[in-house]
Amino acid sequence: MHIPVLPRPVVELLNPQPGQTCIDCTAGLGGHASAIAERVGPTGRIVLFDLDAGNLARAAERVRSLPGAPEVLAFHTSFTQAPRLLAERGLKADLVLADLGFASNQIEDPGRGFSFMEGRGGPLDMRLDASSSSPITAAELVNTMTERELAEMIRDHGEEPPAIARRIAANLVSARAVEPINTTTRLATIVRAAVPARSYAGIDPATKTFQALRIAVNDELGSLAALLASIERAAGSVRRGADGWLNPGARIGIISFHSLEDRPVKQTFNRLVEQDLAASLTRKAVQADEAELAANPRSRSARLRAIRIGGHHKS
DSSP states (O other), X not given: OOOOSSHHHHHHHHOOXXXXXXXXXXXXXXXXXXXXXXXXXXXXXXXXXXXOHHHHHHHHHHHHTSTTOOEEEEEOSOGGGHHHHHHHTTOOEEEEEEEOSOOHHXXXXXXXXXXXXXXXXXXXXXXXXXXXXXXXXXXXXHHHSOHHHHHHHHHHHHOOOHHHHHHHHHHHXXXXXXXXXXXXXXXXXXXXXXXXXXXXXXXXXXXXXXXXHHHHHHTHHHHHXXXXXXXXXXHHHHHHTOOOSEEXXXXXXXXXXXXXXXXHHHHHHXXXXXXXXXXXXXXXXXXXXXXXXXXXXXXXXXXXXXXXXXXXXXX
16 A cells, blocks of 8 residues: 655645645645645545546546545646646645655556566656657667767766766667667666676666656656746745735645755745745754654655745744
8 A cells, every 4th residue: 555755744844724725736745735634624625636637537446435525626737837736726825845755656557668577577668647648658769779878868867977978878888789679678787797896785677767868757856846836936926915826824735756856946945035935844854753763664765845834924
């Protein structure tokens, strides 16, 4: 069963109240949304977004099945569409949560192509929206990008040192000249052969290349940048008393899992606080405590940052 990360800090910091409109940008299997829904009650509203249609349906059903469930709106699209879709319905959010990780069932399904673990080999896909007609899969990228483009992607999105990124890219180009790279197992094998395992201190050598491909396939950093820009614009609208998609005092929480995500979140939130457009709810990123780490090891890399829109002059 999927266990949401940092559930207690999320509820405590975002402090959902009865009757509020709350957005879960990445519904997953509904763990966070359910905890929030219990607080907003039947007079509240939960708005769910997810690129995975199956998970979105399960999350929506999970929330709707709660005693005294709130109204549930579910959108099978990117959370970048939240401002537009709320505005079209005359809604404003009191709470926004974005958990930038992905659900355990996505990792464990070999057909999705996310995992390099033994026994989970499958097609090299990595699309979060498996129903999408988009031809851009991880296999498409691995087999068509130039060696330089592959090295830059692995360096920038996988955070590999440049020399290692170039070595991995060279191996990929050599291997695909013999036979296309279409499975997670073959990709992982090629990447592992490029670098000695001792360079990774217990981390599988394939980890960073798989991360790079997943980010590129799903434009994860572009989507995050768009969300952060929407939050900045909405904070400015609140200051001016203009219409926007966030209510004054709205609480925003974002859970990131690596520095490429955490850095822009930290920078944007700090900028809003410095401009007195928001107040910080987290002095530094909140991490899992020992009890949660023992129960859910996947929470180890999770970092939660949160702000309240409206600056220090708002309650």
